[in-house]
Amino acid sequence: MSVTWLRQENENLLDRLREAEETVHAIREGAVDAFVVEDEAGRSQVYTLEGADHPYRILIERTQQGTAVLHGDGTIAYSNLSLAELLQVPHERLTGACLGDFIPPPAQAAYLSLLGQARHGKSRGEIDLRRSDGVRVPVAVDFSLLSRGDGMIGALVTDLTDRRQYAELAAANRALRESEARLRHILDSATEYAIISLDPHRRVTSWNSGAERLLGYSQAEILGCSGDIFFTPGDRVAGQPEREMRRAREEGRAANERWHLRKDGSRFWGSGVMLPIDEEGEAGYLKIFRDRTAEKQAEERQSLLVNELNHRVKNTLATVQSIAAQSLRAESGGGLEGFESRLVALSHAHDLLTRSNWQGVPLRELLLQELEPYRSDGCTRLRVEGPDLRLAPKAAIALTMAFHELATNAAKYGALAEPAGEVHVTWNVEGDITDAAPQMLRLQWAETGGPPIAPPVRKGFGLRLIERGLSLELDGEVRLAFEPPGLVCTIAMPLSGGKGSSDVL
Amino acid sequence: MSSSVPPPRTATSWRVLLVEDESMVAMLLEDILAELGYEIVGPVAWVDKAVAMARGDALDAAILDVNLNGQEVYPVAEALAARGIPFVFATGYGHGGLRPPYGDRPTLPKPFRLRDVQAVLARLRHEAEAGRR
Numbered sequence: 001m002s003v004t005w006l007r008q009e010n011e012n013l014l015d016r017l018r019e020a021e022e023t024v025h026a027i028r029e030g031a032v033d034a035f036v037v038e039d040e041a042g043r044s045q046v047y048t049l050e051g052a053d054h055p056y057r058i059l060i061e062r063t064q065q066g067t068a069v070l071h072g073d074g075t076i077a078y079s080n081l082s083l084a085e086l087l088q089v090p091h092e093r094l095t096g097a098c099l100g101d102f103i104p105p106p107a108q109a110a111y112l113s114l115l116g117q118a119r120h121g122k123s124r125g126e127i128d129l130r131r132s133d134g135v136r137v138p139v140a141v142d143f144s145l146l147s148r149g150d151g152m153i154g155a156l157v158t159d160l161t162d163r164r165q166y167a168e169l170a171a172a173n174r175a176l177r178e179s180e181a182r183l184r185h186i187l188d189s190a191t192e193y194a195i196i197s198l199d200p201h202r203r204v205t206s207w208n209s210g211a212e213r214l215l216g217y218s219q220a221e222i223l224g225c226s227g228d229i230f231f232t233p234g235d236r237v238a239g240q241p242e243r244e245m246r247r248a249r250e251e252g253r254a255a256n257e258r259w260h261l262r263k264d265g266s267r268f269w270g271s272g273v274m275l276p277i278d279e280e281g282e283a284g285y286l287k288i289f290r291d292r293t294a295e296k297q298a299e300e301r302q303s304l305l306v307n308e309l310n311h312r313v314k315n316t317l318a319t320v321q322s323i324a325a326q327s328l329r330a331e332s333g334g335g336l337e338g339f340e341s342r343l344v345a346l347s348h349a350h351d352l353l354t355r356s357n358w359q360g361v362p363l364r365e366l367l368l369q370e371l372e373p374y375r376s377d378g379c380t381r382l383r384v385e386g387p388d389l390r391l392a393p394k395a396a397i398a399l400t401m402a403f404h405e406l407a408t409n410a411a412k413y414g415a416l417a418e419p420a421g422e423v424h425v426t427w428n429v430e431g432d433i434t435d436a437a438p439q440m441l442r443l444q445w446a447e448t449g450g451p452p453i454a455p456p457v458r459k460g461f462g463l464r465l466i467e468r469g470l471s472l473e474l475d476g477e478v479r480l481a482f483e484p485p486g487l488v489c490t491i492a493m494p495l496s497g498g499k500g501s502s503d504v505l
Numbered sequence: 506m507s508s509s510v511p512p513p514r515t516a517t518s519w520r521v522l523l524v525e526d527e528s529m530v531a532m533l534l535e536d537i538l539a540e541l542g543y544e545i546v547g548p549v550a551w552v553d554k555a556v557a558m559a560r561g562d563a564l565d566a567a568i569l570d571v572n573l574n575g576q577e578v579y580p581v582a583e584a585l586a587a588r589g590i591p592f593v594f595a596t597g598y599g600h601g602g603l604r605p606p607y608g609d610r611p612t613l614p615k616p617f618r619l620r621d622v623q624a625v626l627a628r629l630r631h632e633a634e635a636g637r638r
Contacts, residue, residue: 311572314597315527318615322533394574398528461532469528472550 066157074099088131104130118143196287198227216263230260248274249281269296332460349400360390370403386427398473405462415447438494447486455482522567526550552576559584567592591629
């Protein structure tokens, strides 16, 4: 039962009741004060109420009030048609009948009391009548002694059914209004959720404040408009609005997970459901969703990260494969021990990256870590000097591996093979960050005090990695000089602004 | 590793451009290609350099790492395709990681197997020769 229908019904009832009330009021106020009674012979006899001077025959005949003239014991001497209709009795059978016969037992005492009072003047009250078909009818009765001489009593009987129905409907209506207001309050409080109803043609029929907040349209401007306008043009062309409604109708619910369009043209990821209000969807559809853009983006970021992780793992596996091949196949590779130490160096580089959240590793820290095994004697044969500098992940890994090879080489054949030998690592940065040309890192690894050296006949993995690998990967230049007093390796590579491999702190 | 797969000596004189930004991976592929008897052009780790080589160098085929220092390798692929030079993507992303229209191009998954490198280059060569005939 719709509220609209109830309201209309209530309006009608109210009119009818007002009419009835007016009549009752008129009677009570004495505006009606006479009854025209036809006797058995068809002659009219006018009974007037006390103080009445004029007959109101027409009024009596036409009034919708049940009207009767009773003998003192309640026998009906006259009645109008309205009373017969009220009691569902043929009019001609009323005359001579007793009004008390139409009073159900529970109301008898009240009726008799009212009648008793009327024999001395007036009485009024509300009692139940029982119609000939057994249906109880609530009525107001108004008794007035018409003449003291013959003790005739005028009776006005007003059907209260309408008023009762009105009262019941009004109560129901009030309850409905309250529950509607409560619901509206709940819907409007759910500002996180757009709660929208659509008719079967997908036009908006209701709109909560959450929908206004999320989509930007006010209720006034959106009511009656097509709900398709929240769909992206692509989804509209693809028939998504129709598909969603059809699925909701056929399956009882449809997921509403897609990009939605705001009034200002911006988009958000709406997540929710569409449900039919009744089984057939004839009463329309309910659409509830909220903004899950942040979650959606987090999911996408995560998927991207997982993909990136896979890429990095595969690259690292290929790197390990390369280290294994170089270490185990070539004579100068160092065998399993060489493989293990390179793997550990790679692992250390990853530790540094992890500590810096893959944002860049301080060059000094990287060097110190790689030279750590050779500092255990506490002497000063290792010197590391240069400005603070952060290396991008790829450069950090490449340089870690290069320093590992240099240190290993020095420990075997160079400065670190002799107690008096020294390794001096220095670097500086050339150029300014504001220059158009990229800043250049110039780094020198210089050994002194080692045994006499000569350029190797065959370059092993380490030297190959340093010479060719670094220049490839860092877009820089690497030079190795095998001269007395020891090996000198110089690296020149662009920093930020170049290929983006590193930057200065 | 090499004893089980005899290098196809017929590959001699085929020039393969190697585009890879990680030096150790590049060294590995260099060794594999040398073992298979291919002539190596590169390796090169930067998109702009690789594009220049793809446009101008004498090449028969190319192996392309997809991500070069944060840049995608597709401009190189375009330049090669424009000259009708066959190429294969070396990638840790797998097939799903390739952009259209390269989704159905052959890939070399990392880490590499010598026999896969051999097979994919043989396939490129076969296609190139079939195209020339």
